[in-house]
Amino acid sequence: QVQLVESGGGLVQAGGSLTLSCVASGSIFNIDTMGWYRQAPGKQRRMVATITSGGIRTYADSVQGRFTISADLAKNMWYLQMTSLKPEDTAVYYCNLESSRVTDLDSYDYDNWGQGTQVTVSS
16 A cells, blocks of 8 residues: 655645655656646646656646746655645645556556645735
8 A cells, every 4th residue: 555645735825936845755666757746726637747657758838937847756756846835726735646667467656645735825
């Protein structure tokens, strides 16, 4: 079983910065993609940023140029550095881990989520 724990959320004024952290523990097999998603009240959860084990980064258009995702595979940790924050960035932020395992008989894909951390940006 895999556990993900986020930290670093909080209240910040518009234009400010925050850095979120996620640490994974437990039975982690081959890491494929680490990511951050967010869900605002009354809205669907949406991708914010992802990074593959090979270092390929993807960002939502709304955060491109303001947010940076990074990872430390040796520590099973990844981060979301958020700058120039806007009130519309207010949401619960979730970290996500996609991993896989291949055996002689079959292959398995795993998708794990953290419990979420609140980010509130005041205007």
